[in-house]
Amino acid sequence: MNLYDLRDSIDNNDVGKEMYGLIEELYPICRSITGNGARQSLDILKKHIPLTIQEIPTGTQVFDWTVPKEWNIKDACIKNSKGDKVIDFQDSNLHVVNYSVPIRKEMTLAELKDHLHTIPEYPDWIPYRTSYYKETWGFCLSHNQFLKLEDDDYEVLIDSSLKDGHLAYGEYYLSGRNGDEILISCHICHPSLSNDNLSGIAVSTFLAKYLSSLSLKFSYRFLFIPGTIGSITWLSLNESNVSKIKHGLVLACVGDSGRYTYKKSRLGNAEIDRIVMNILKHSGEENKAIDFSPYGYDERQYCSPGFNLPVGCFMRTPYGEYPEYHTSADNLDFVQPGYLAASFSILLSILSVIESNDRYLSLNSKCEPQLGRRGLYDHLGGKAGSKARQLAMLWVLNLSDGNHTLLDISDRSGLDFSLIKNAADSLTDSGLITVMDKR
């Protein structure tokens, strides 16, 4: 079974529910760039795919960075003078600034306020904040909660630990017919956030799961890593093998209702860039391609000038462009099975193109071959117009000069890639064209 067969045989409804179910399971866990939350999440993924989990010790030098201390948290709260918990980590793990150092202290409201974060514009939402590289502590709360805080003496408790340990990430390598690699990367470091984080994890996991049963040309490497420090660590440890990566995608924010957004690689016109734009154009769905910028997800590292890999970022609504981004409103309602499944299906189409974007050579390059006597052409001529399938064959024949890939032909003709691919298959079967450099 190849990718096209898979795409056609899958029930999107089922896949959407499976991915949403995984998100529900992962949602309550308090993840961070290190610690047991990430480990626990990777263990859940192992129920679906045979993930290898790497543990990198604190203090490991990775390019300009150092693997930080491992952070873990058991509980946290703010109690008023009556002993009531006015803020409770058990209600939402967003309440604690991620990577907060342990504290147990009494303080006035004025002292406390220096450590509180809210979003006045959305008074019901809790913001998500981190402080990985400066040791501090803090609480996040809704602005309405904040306004209710009375002038009082408060007891602040954060039962966390920040100690030498490890950074954990998951890796799954699926071997294809050749050693050239496709990289699929997602971040696993956010706590209870659905679209930014969990949607990418779910879609990556099920892509890996479904692809594992196929006969594939390329090898696929799936990375489940903490943002920034994770990709830097992986690149540092795998520097010598990076040149095998021929195409790559960072997946994030793929479960919301927004239009598709593709952020191009730094190269700007890599094959992956052209493939994603081709598929989105023919998808019938609203979409937008944006140029690379060095702000975003782990494409920042893959596209740093010393690597400059052909890795783009596939999203629906991008980071920072929806108000729910990095707040408690990016919850289980914000992503839906149908949106996850639609993203999944588009990604299968993208991978199908990667797998089959070959160049062909016409064996009748001087004038058209006679399609009619091979049963490939309507016998009754004179009718205005022509069928798309016949037109696709004429395009493939005309551009199979050794210089054009099927993607080139689809782009130039404006015809759907799968129509072009089918035409190429028919013409190959008829002995009219032959594939070049079959891998």
Added chain:
Amino acid sequence: MNLYDLRDSIDNNDVGKEMYGLIEELYPICRSITGNGARQSLDILKKHIPLTIQEIPTGTQVFDWTVPKEWNIKDACIKNSKGDKVIDFQDSNLHVVNYSVPIRKEMTLAELKDHLHTIPEYPDWIPYRTSYYKETWGFCLSHNQFLKLEDDDYEVLIDSSLKDGHLAYGEYYLSGRNGDEILISCHICHPSLSNDNLSGIAVSTFLAKYLSSLSLKFSYRFLFIPGTIGSITWLSLNESNVSKIKHGLVLACVGDSGRYTYKKSRLGNAEIDRIVMNILKHSGEENKAIDFSPYGYDERQYCSPGFNLPVGCFMRTPYGEYPEYHTSADNLDFVQPGYLAASFSILLSILSVIESNDRYLSLNSKCEPQLGRRGLYDHLGGKAGSKARQLAMLWVLNLSDGNHTLLDISDRSGLDFSLIKNAADSLTDSGLITVMDKR
């Protein structure tokens, strides 16, 4: 006399009438890709230009194709049980599917219907259908005629023959000062259809006729060939000389009232493509350039990847984009002398550019030469603006660095090519520039 002089001396009104007269003469003949209809048509053209007629035997292998049997037809009709001719080939040669095998048979209406073709959307029009490469027979009729057919026994007669013979085409070679060739190609295989077929034949014939009296730089090759099999045959027989073709145009559908349409060569930016677009842009007429696609007229063969010739297709309304296309409504009313003459005039302008698109070298490349003392510039300075002719001279001087053709200068300056050409002539006469690589 050169092409510019010709264009200025011609009375468009007269040429339009001449071309229309030729169309009227050719219209009644039942042409096909082989047979006496084509021969009879070529004989009529010989009254205007000394055409060479080539006869290629049935069975000749031409690339992937074989020259088919020769088809001829004397008569055809459908009679009802009373002996009335309900469909009569003598009324319109479109009534018979072109290349129908002979038949004489009685049948019921139900049996007959499998062999009838109509256009329900245009119930008064007879469609044009062919079946060159599958032996069958059929009748085309208006949908209104079809609806009047009663349940009856019908006698079907097609007095045709399909036998070994020849494929005939016409060729006219006009020798210029150098051996580089301009190809003008039109198809001659359609029966009573005016715009698609006869308009191209008429304009090609009169281009050839008028050009034959001129002193020309390039050699011109005019082909009057059956569509597809004709160009394939010609290319197969002339493969070794094809590299002489430097520019080419397929002419078709040049007599209707629609805007001009130029379909670019497969190369997309060949000199002929740029020339036609330049002329159309400055023509003041509505026009549209479209990219090459491998569906259309004989540019499909000239632009097959093994040849990839710089041949575009010059049309008014393109094939398949007017409802009358390939129907009895593409008749003598659908084309008009004025439209033919306008197309003819545009083509003369295009050929004028081809003939004179030289590069020049300024003999004063450092700073402008002093035009005033040579009588080429207004003496009284200070007036706002400048005359187009002076501006054209400044452009030619500035870009005559050996890298720019006059077309480049026209394109970059936005000035009409003939204005640029005049300026180059004046500057040459004054000894300020000199033509390079004069051919």
Added chain:
Amino acid sequence: MNLYDLRDSIDNNDVGKEMYGLIEELYPICRSITGNGARQSLDILKKHIPLTIQEIPTGTQVFDWTVPKEWNIKDACIKNSKGDKVIDFQDSNLHVVNYSVPIRKEMTLAELKDHLHTIPEYPDWIPYRTSYYKETWGFCLSHNQFLKLEDDDYEVLIDSSLKDGHLAYGEYYLSGRNGDEILISCHICHPSLSNDNLSGIAVSTFLAKYLSSLSLKFSYRFLFIPGTIGSITWLSLNESNVSKIKHGLVLACVGDSGRYTYKKSRLGNAEIDRIVMNILKHSGEENKAIDFSPYGYDERQYCSPGFNLPVGCFMRTPYGEYPEYHTSADNLDFVQPGYLAASFSILLSILSVIESNDRYLSLNSKCEPQLGRRGLYDHLGGKAGSKARQLAMLWVLNLSDGNHTLLDISDRSGLDFSLIKNAADSLTDSGLITVMDKR
């Protein structure tokens, strides 16, 4: 002090008034391409900058041209039969066609009319006309004055001289750290015209004056020359040094209220072209870039094919595009200090980019360096959006691969050049990037 410091320390209001004051002083003088008017004007400029004045003898051969005779004028008038001066050179030096030969003669109105020039569309304005290269004489007057001329005998007097002498121009060379030159050129040959001529002189003079106190990378050459013959003369005399000119601007029409217009060099994509367009785009002011054409100011000569220098023309409303152009209405009201100052400020920004458009090399090309521990990044992560300064640093790091100048980075990121330059300075100070090929 560098250019950025200068731009920030200057009071635009003061500079605007200084430049306007210079225009007021120069306005009454009757300048031409030769003669004492130009000399007197250059002497006034010497009060601001240590100009070198060159005197080139009549008859000197300069490429295709010859330095003309020197023209001087003392007085001119037309008197009616009663002895009243109906046209008086003392009222406006535009009244005499520039370069008119001496004449003292009586004539009828009919004879006189052949030598009179008016603008009927603007009946109150006197046109500006010249006749440098054909010996003739004439008067310019408002159309209303013209209509009042009665049928009478007139005495015509032009007390001018046209004799062997010199062509004078001014040159100021400001030596920088390297010998590569920036050319700033303006024309000085127009009589009482403010925007076309004096505005360019004033802005060039004060650019030179302010730059003279700075530490500069490039050397700057300011030319104050008569139009056409002046630049041809200078190029002819300095041909061997022209290759030192790396960027150049012709300044003209920079004092009116119109939007900025930048006419690109003949190269079209020279660094100066990209710099000016970048600065104008970020200026927040209305602006338009137009392609090079060989009609205009002295860029015609600098961009002649034998030189093809990277010299553009910086204007507000271009020559010929405002009705006041080359008329008495281009007067002291038509230019204003504020517009002069705004042009001046834009030019300082342009020169700032030229001075600092270096390429840098990131010393951490594999993955981003950790900005946080160097105090260059916000510690508290998770907040949506990012500050422009941080984004600028990420862009500089990402594109400091040895292939991109700061202008490239500004263009690609869409961020203001000065923001990019500041980021590059901070990153250099932190040892994260290093400048390449420091000049």
